[in-house]
Amino acid sequence: MNDKIALENIYGAQNYAPLPVVLTRGEGCYVWDEDGNKYLDMLGAYSAVSHGHCHPRIVKAMVDQAQILGVTSRAFHHDKLAEFLESACKLTGQDQALAMNTGAEAVETALKAARKWGEKVKGIKKDQTEIICCDDNFHGRTIAIVGMSSSKQTKDGFGPFPKGFKSIPFGDIDALEAAITPNTAAFLVEPIQGEGGVNVPPEGYLAAASELCAEYNVLLICDEIQTGLGRTGRLLACEHDGVLPDCLLLGKALGGGLMPVSLFLARKGVMDVFTPGDHGSTFGGFPIACAVGIEALAVLVEEELSEKSAEMGEYMLTRLQGLNHPAIVDVRGKGLLIGVELEGVDAHEMCERMLKRGILGKETHRNTMRFAPPLIITKEEIDFAIDQFIDALNE
């Protein structure tokens, strides 16, 4: 066995089962291993590497900032936070933003905001607020969040979990209406479920959910940590349905493929529930994160990554849907977030076969291959990936 992998197995927790490759370098859509083998990255770090690996402009913004001012804590103002928040709010149509680091922290922030809004603004009795989530969701790994999960393994051994969550089938608008009670503060939903198997809801689902939420005075919280920032062919996946949610979560690609940066964004009446001392994070919105976030958003717009994702995603989806291979049960997705559900072939085994052919990929739920390459990928690269995919299927 490779000595780095062996050492990792000795000193590392075994909470992941990585494919047997040790990466040392990345550039654009490609990464290289220790022996200099080159791989086309069709996973894009679960959608955290949308700009491509080590994007020169974002690297420069990060390094420049690191040489001037790194961490200040939020005990003081610093000169990069305002610009970052302004640019994120203006791009997404939200009023205000609160900076955190990982996606899970942004989700936790949303849950806290929704609960406090429920009590203080909607007038739900103390400790009675309910938040509705969806079966097969993925929102991160904290105790509260895994408590919302419908996956056995995700929860096993980690209880007891916080109360006040209700899970309903994803894509079922009647189930949402039936689940809403006077104590419902929020509906938390991914516009397309990423980890859950790239599940695309029925046309118009989010728009209908948004209308229901407005009717019952329930906050619509869209978790766009994976689907946001161009991934589905629009800046936000909500835009496909013409929806402006009350609260929005961003992460992953917001860090430009370099560091964890996340945001909880909301309209004013919601963000107002936070007062000094309510919530925070030592690193949340620190100068380097802001410099990276500002540049990541600027590059996204200037390089028209959402438009590229729409165009390349359409191309890739059409090619995959046209394959007519007996092992392919379903091909679904939007933009460059695509799932290929397999039958008779193990998706994990497929990833290993693809690795040997110079393609990085990872399976997700329901024996589905998930593709989320950097949004700068070209037609030729997509063709190469699909050719290798077919070859691996036929092995």
Ligand SMILES: *Cc1c(COP(=O)(O)O)cnc(C)c1O
């Ligand atoms: C990845 C992901 C998260 C969690 O983000 P982390 O940075 O891993 O904590 C939350 N929600 C969705 C939809 C995600 O895909």
